[in-house]
Amino acid sequence: xxxxxxxxxTVNGVEVARAVAPRTTLADFLRLDLELxxxxxGCEMGACGACLVMMDGVPVHSCLVLAVQAEGxxxxxxxxxxxxxxxxxxxxxxxxxxxxxxxxxxxxxxxxAHALLEHGGVPTREDIRDALSGNYCRCTGYEAIVDAIxxxxxxxxxAEGQP
Amino acid sequence: xxxxxTNAPAKPFDRPGHVGQPLSRPNAKRLxxxxxxxxxxxxxxxxLHAVFVRSPYAHARIADVDIAAAQAMPGxxxxxxxxxxxxxCTPWVxxxxxxxxxxxxxxxxxxxERAVWAGQAVVAVVADTRALAEDAAEMVAISFxxxxxxxxxxxxxxxxxxxxxxxLADNMCFRAGLDTGGVDDIFANAAHVVEGEFHFGRHxxxxxxxxxxxxxxxxxxERLTVHHATQTPYQFQDLYARHYGIAESxxxxxxxxxxxSFGVKLHVYHEDMAVVGLSMMLGRPVKFVADRTEAFVSxxxxxxxxxxxxxxxxADGTILAMDVEDETAVGAFSTYPRTSAxxxxxxxxxxGAPYTLAGYRADLKVLFQNKVQxxxxxxxxxxxACAVTERLVDLAGQKxxxxxxxxxxxxxxxxxxxxxxxxxxxxxxxxxHQACLAKLHTLMDYxxxxxxxxxxxxxxxxxxxxxxxxxxxxxxxxxxxxxxxxRISAQDGAIIKITPSGEVRCLISVTxxxxxxxxxxxxxxxxxxxxxxxxxxxxxxxxQAQGQRARRRRGHPPGPARRAGSRERRNRRARHRxxxxxxxxxxxxxxxxxxYAARRHQCPALGGASLRTAxxxxxxxxxxxxxxxxxxxxxxxxxxxxxxxxxxxxxxHQSAAGGRTGARRRGAGARRGFLRRVPx
Numbered sequence: 065x066x067x068x069x070x071x072x073x074t075v076n077g078v079e080v081a082r083a084v085a086p087r088t089t090l091a092d093f094l095r096l097d098l099e100l101x102x103x104x105x106g107c108e109m110g111a112c113g114a115c116l117v118m119m120d121g122v123p124v125h126s127c128l129v130l131a132v133q134a135e136g137x138x139x140x141x142x143x144x145x146x147x148x149x150x151x152x153x154x155x156x157x158x159x160x161x162x163x164x165x166x167x168x169x170x171x172x173x174x175x176x177a178h179a180l181l182e183h184g185g186v187p188t189r190e191d192i193r194d195a196l197s198g199n200y201c202r203c204t205g206y207e208a209i210v211d212a213i214x215x216x217x218x219x220x221x222x223a224e225g226q227p
Numbered sequence: 228x229x230x231x232x233t234n235a236p237a238k239p240f241d242r243p244g245h246v247g248q249p250l251s252r253p254n255a256k257r258l259x260x261x262x263x264x265x266x267x268x269x270x271x272x273x274x275l276h277a278v279f280v281r282s283p284y285a286h287a288r289i290a291d292v293d294i295a296a297a298q299a300m301p302g303x304x305x306x307x308x309x310x311x312x313x314x315x316c317t318p319w320v321x322x323x324x325x326x327x328x329x330x331x332x333x334x335x336x337x338x339x340e341r342a343v344w345a346g347q348a349v350v351a352v353v354a355d356t357r358a359l360a361e362d363a364a365e366m367v368a369i370s371f372x373x374x375x376x377x378x379x380x381x382x383x384x385x386x387x388x389x390x391x392x393x394x395l396a397d398n399m400c401f402r403a404g405l406d407t408g409g410v411d412d413i414f415a416n417a418a419h420v421v422e423g424e425f426h427f428g429r430h431x432x433x434x435x436x437x438x439x440x441x442x443x444x445x446x447x448x449e450r451l452t453v454h455h456a457t458q459t460p461y462q463f464q465d466l467y468a469r470h471y472g473i474a475e476s477x478x479x480x481x482x483x484x485x486x487x488s489f490g491v492k493l494h495v496y497h498e499d500m501a502v503v504g505l506s507m508m509l510g511r512p513v514k515f516v517a518d519r520t521e522a523f524v525s526x527x528x529x530x531x532x533x534x535x536x537x538x539x540x541x542a543d544g545t546i547l548a549m550d551v552e553d554e555t556a557v558g559a560f561s562t563y564p565r566t567s568a569x570x571x572x573x574x575x576x577x578x579g580a581p582y583t584l585a586g587y588r589a590d591l592k593v594l595f596q597n598k599v600q601x602x603x604x605x606x607x608x609x610x611x612a613c614a615v616t617e618r619l620v621d622l623a624g625q626k627x628x629x630x631x632x633x634x635x636x637x638x639x640x641x642x643x644x645x646x647x648x649x650x651x652x653x654x655x656x657x658x659x660h661q662a663c664l665a666k667l668h669t670l671m672d673y674x675x676x677x678x679x680x681x682x683x684x685x686x687x688x689x690x691x692x693x694x695x696x697x698x699x700x701x702x703x704x705x706x707x708x709x710x711x712x713x714r715i716s717a718q719d720g721a722i723i724k725i726t727p728s729g730e731v732r733c734l735i736s737v738t739x740x741x742x743x744x745x746x747x748x749x750x751x752x753x754x755x756x757x758x759x760x761x762x763x764x765x766x767x768x769x770x771q772a773q774g775q776r777a778r779r780r781r782g783h784p785p786g787p788a789r790r791a792g793s794r795e796r797r798n799r800r801a802r803h804r805x806x807x808x809x810x811x812x813x814x815x816x817x818x819x820x821x822x823y824a825a826r827r828h829q830c831p832a833l834g835g836a837s838l839r840t841a842x843x844x845x846x847x848x849x850x851x852x853x854x855x856x857x858x859x860x861x862x863x864x865x866x867x868x869x870x871x872x873x874x875x876x877x878x879x880h881q882s883a884a885g886g887r888t889g890a891r892r893r894g895a896g897a898r899r900g901f902l903r904r905v906p907x
Contacts, residue, residue, distance in 0.1 A: 087358070101268035102261020104486070106435040107519040114435060142261035155259040159251055165741025167258030168265065168435045168486030202435045202487045203741055 073134050075100070076144025084131045090124075091115045093131035094141060102142040102171045106200070113199035116172040117141050123179040142171035151178050153219055157212040165203035173199045177213045186217040244754030252746045254739070263484045266439035266456040271512040274441065275304055277502055278360040278515075280350040280367045281524065282342030285376035285597040286391075289340055289349060289369060296366040297352055302359035305509055306367065307351045309337035312504040317470050319495065321561035323711025326568055329401040331561035332392040336501035342371065343391060343559035344598050346524025348498050353505055353513055376597040380533055380556050383594040391559045391595040400561055401568040401593040405575060405651055410588040413548040414539045421622035422537035425615050429528045432604050436486020437517040438526065440499045442506035450477045451503065456485045458493040458738050461718040466495060466564070467503055482738045482767075490604040491526050493715075495563040498525065529570060529604035531556045532611050536578065538619040539586070544627030546638045548586030549579045549619065549650075553611075555593050558600030564713040567601050568593045573608030573700065576651040578616050580698035581660050582638040587650035609699060617695040631694045632673060636664055639696065653698070660696055667694075723752060731756060731763045739767045 068083035075098060082097055091108070094100045094117065106112035108127045115127040118140040145151045151174050157163070164170045173196065180187060180195040187195070192210050201209065257263060294306040318333035342349055350367050354360035375389040382388055383398040391398055414420060441454040451473050457463055460480040468475040485492065498515055506513040517525060532555045539547040553574050557567035575589035624634030639660040640647065648654050667673075673692075680690050705716035724732040733752045739745050745765040753760035 085358070095268070096270075099270075100261075101265075102263070104265070104267070104436065106437070106486075109519065112435060146260045155256070158259055159255055162252060162255065162743075164255055164258060166435070166485060166487045167255070167263050167741060168484075170258055170263075171261045174259070200435060202433060202489070 069132060071131055071135055073137050073139060075139045076141060076147070086130065086132055088131045089127055090117070090119075090129040090131045090134050090139070091126035093134075094126060094139070100141045100143050102146075104168055104171060106168065111198075111200070112169070113172040113176065113196075114169050116175040116199070118145070118175060118179065121182075123176050140175075142174055145175065145178055153216045154178065154181070154212065157215045157219070158209070161208045161212040161215065163205055163208035163212040165201075165205055169199060169201045169203075173201070173209060177209075177216075180213070181217055181220065186214070186221045189214060244757075245750035245760050246754050248750070250746060250750065250760070252743055253749070254745055255741075258484065265436050265484045265486050266441060266454050267436055267486070267516050269441060269454050269483070269514075271441060271443060271454075271514075274512040274514055275353050275355060275509065276357040276360050276515070277351055277353045277498075277505055277513050278357065278364045279348035279498055279501075279521075280352065280364050280369065281521075282345060282347045282349050282369075282371065284342060284371050284373050285345045285378065286374040286389075287342050287371035288374055289338065289342060290372050291368075291370040292350060293368040294350065296368070297363040300354070300359070300363035300366055302355035303352065303363045304355070304511075305351075305353040305505060306363070307337070307353070307501070307505060307508065309335055309339045309349070311508070312336040312351075312501055313339060315471060315504045315507055316500060317472070319466075319470060319563045321563040321566050323564075323566050323568075323708065323713060325711045326401055326403070326566065326572075329561070329566070329568060330395055331400060331566075332394055332559075334497070334560055334563065336497050336504055341374070344524075344600075346521075346599060348501065348525070351498075351501050351505055353509065357516075378596055378598070380554050380594055380596075383556060383596050384592075391597055395595075398595045399592065400557060400595050401566075401571075401591070403568075403572060403575070403591045405587060405589040407585075407587050407650055410548050410550055410586040413586045414537070414550065417539035417547055418542035419540040419623070419626040420537055421540060421619055421626055422535070423615070423618055423622065425532070425534040425536070425611075425618070427530045427532040427534075427611055427614075429531045429598075429601075430604060431523065431526050431528045431599075432487075432489040432491035433522070434487035434489060434491050434526075437519060437522045438492060438496060438499070439514075439516040440502050441512055441514040442503040443512035444503070444506040444510060446507075446510045448477065449473060451479070451506075453478070453480045453503065455480050455482055455499070456488075456492055457482050458485070458488045458490075458740070459715060460738065461736055462493065462564070462713075462715045465714045465717075467500075470500065471503060471507065485738060485740045488738075488740045490529075490602075490607070494527050494565060494600075494602050496525065524599060526599075527562060527602040527604060528558075528599050529601050529607075530611060531598075531601060532571070532574065534574070534611065534615050536615050536619055538623055540623040540626055542627065544623060544629040544634050544637050546579075546582055546584060546620065546623050546634075548584055548588075549616075550587075551575060551578050551589040551615070553589065553591050555591075555601075556596045556598070557593055558598055559595055560600065561593075562600045562602035564715065565603055565708060566711075569603055570601070570608045570611075574611045574615075576649075576653060577608060577612035577698065577700070579651065580612070580616070580649050580653060581640060581658075581696040582616070582620070583640050583644075584650040589651070606699070609697060613695055613697045617693075631692075632664065632668060635694060635696060636661065639664065649698075653700075655698070658698065664696070721748065723756075725756075729758075729762070731758060733763055733765045735765065735767050737767060 066086045068085050070081065071084050072081045074080065080098065084093055084097065091103060091105050094103050103117055103126055104114035105127055106114035110125045110128045115125055116123045117126045119129065119134060119137050146155070154174055154177055176195060176199055180192065189210055192213050196209065292308055297303060297306045313335050316336055318335050320333050321331045322329045337348055337351065349369055352360045352364045352367065354363055377383050377389055377391050377398060388398060436456060439456040443452045451467060453463065453467060455463055460482045464475060464478045464480045467473065468478045502513050502515045532553060534551065534553045536549060536551045538549045541547055553571055555571040561567040571591045571593050575591045578589065579587060620634055620638065621631060624631055627634065629637065640658065642659050642661045645655055645657045676692055680692060683690050705719060708715045709717060719736045721736065722734045726732065731752060733748055735748050737744055745767050749760045749763045749765045753763045
């Protein structure tokens with residue numbers, strides 16, 4: 065095990081400086097060092113999408129990024145997106161459509177949906193499904209998830225949301 | 228003293244309410260904000276982390292274990308072998324009393340002499356962090372001497388086959404049969420006989436949150452608290468208490484948010500039992516989270532079956548009888564406490580269930596092999612029974628020249644035939660297969676699909692249309708396992724407390740993994756008491772209920788009031804709760820024992836058997852019952868790959884649930900039978 069190295073980055077709008085072991089993943093750094101447990105680790109091999117966070121405006125698998133690779137980066141987790149209201153409409157639509165069951169995949173899904181909707185416009189259901197192709201929901205709630213994201217996109221575009 | 232619980236019918240709800248309304252789940256908001264609290268998220272003070280060194284062999288003698296180098300690694304607090312844990316934990320055997328002749332070898336947290344599947348945990352390493360524990364685990368040296376493994380059904384039954392357990396006479400875990408009689412005669416005289424052989428590969432559950440547990444043993448009070456990602460906290464309270472010799476009242480199991488379960492998280496796993504022992508050895512909290520690779524080699528598997536089945540069919544397409552052989556290969560032992568035999572048992576009892584059969588015969592063999600243990604996972608046995616049945620029905624239709632809908636309509640149990648029993652002995656109260664089939668025909672616009680199919684076929688595109696009927700076993704009641712001696716649902720129940728401020732606390736033993744359990748309980752309680760559901764605070768996970776009792780015995784106030792209110796009111800409530808009130812009754816605190824029997828939220832059943840309940844003086848009553856839900860569904864697999872992609876696991880799918888479910892059980896009363904008023 066190598067000695068800890070210094071790491072400075074911005075997480076949810078706050079500048080953070082810590083010493084981390086070089087082998088620490090960004091996911092473990094967020095969950096264990098910063099106690100941001102909304103980011104989940106389901107597979108730790110980039111397959112399930114539960115660990116998705118925004119890194120410099122792009123969704124990344126935090127289980128596949130070493131914390132030291134995030135030096136100087138701007139990270140946003142589900143907690144940050146939630147607290148600054150960036151995903152309030154998505155959360156509302158997910159709640160109304162009951163687009164979650166156990167909720168373990170949900171933060172990753174929300175982060176990914178947020179990234180998709182940041183492009184603007186109303187994506188087709190096909191686009192939404194394509195964007196979510198890296199998110200596993202083992203309770204199999206995909207239909208409702210697509211509905212909720214589509215509803216939010218329509219709402220934001222000023223069109224009438226569909227149930 | 229608790230007043231006796233009567234079986235008088237409940238009064239209808241006398242005010243407009245929440246039941247029947249499509250309400251949102253209050254607890255979903257927390258999960259949507261990233262504020263879920265799963266066991267994987269929990270960190271306790273001075274908590275240590277366990278990892279396991281696993282066998283790379285399916286079957287091997289453990290010749291030597293050298294832990295010295297691992298013990299010397301940084302941050303290591305304990306390296307434990309099977310012998311260390313065997314001094315604390317008594318063995319368990321995965322059999323049930325009512326499965327006659329069933330056998331399985333005793334199990335321990337970690338093996339003493341032999342590893343019996345590839346991936347079995349052999350040595351435990353506990354260190355300050357998971358990473359340090361993994362570093363040290365690499366330094367454990369185990370000398371294995373490979374033994375011949377049993378790897379499939381044929382090998383398990385072969386003459387002179389190696390035995391998975393030397394202490395058992397053969398590799399047969401359990402054998403059972405069903406026979407209505409006269410089956411050979413029916414087949415001899417039938418116009419057609421259709422048959423097939425069906426192979427089902429192993430599945431596993433793959434919960435998105437892997438199995439996770441934190442055991443926290445406090446030697447000063449001899450008290451064990453376990454934070455456990457499980458569906459069944461009371462079951463584990465019983466098991467940890469019994470196998471580690473701790474008083475049950477000093478064992479608390481907390482099931483917080485659980486990231487998917489699907490049946491995977493209600494079995495005894497060797498690592499989980501080991502973690503309890505490790506915490507006892509160290510006197511500190513010990514956490515274990517299976518990583519994904521570990522989950523694949525240690526979570527239960529299911530559905531490893533080979534079924535040979537045939538049906539006797541009359542010239543007009545009437546299915547007369549079925550004759551079935553099911554062979555299922557389980558692990559090296561039967562899973563505890565539900566066993567590995569229930570799945571096969573349900574396969575042979577559910578085959579043919581939606582149809583009227585004059586004769587039925589089945590032979591079930593459950594065989595050991597050197598693989599991961601198998602047990603109950605999502606829809607136990609149903610998919611196998613359904614696939615076999617429906618294939619035979621399709622073949623029968625083809626022989627008789629009947630359309631798939633027509634052959635089903637001809638053979639289904641008629642909607643006016645209930646109550647009745649299946650040929651395999653399941654008692655059906657009121658199903659509605661005919662109505663389902665008719666509704667499905669309309670919903671899917673069957674005739675249009677057929678013509679589209681024909682057009683597509685002409686263009687060289689082959690599209691399949693599949694029709695299937697099934698009967699789902701629901702709410703089998705605590706007696707399902709209790710009759711065999713497993714205290715799985717023995718403490719299921721709900722406790723309602725009305726607080727001095729007029730709020731309601733509802734503590735329910737069952738857990739929620741997103742199915743809406745807490746919401747449903749809130750609806751029922753609010754309606755029954757005639758209050759808004761906003762003032763009903765629901766807590767699931769069983770051990771929380773226990774925790775309330777425990778706190779009150781010690782005179783501490785419960786946790787901070789969750790509902791908004793004035794500071795003064797909260798303080799008053801806290802003072803009141805902290806006072807000298809007895810746990811059960813007295814003052815404004817009245818605890819209402821409620822009967823509760825909703826494993827599946829649509830199918831309540833209540834009634835008369837007393838439960839094997841140690842520790843609670845409440846007399847709960849619950850009627851033994853199996854209330855099947857009928858349904859039909861069609862899957863259309865065609866040229867639409869998108870339907871498979873986004874949905875991942877589920878092809879284009881439409882279903883019509885059986886309308887009349889368990890709500891009609893033995894007359895009045897059961898319909899709203901969830902709750903009964905109890906005299907104070």
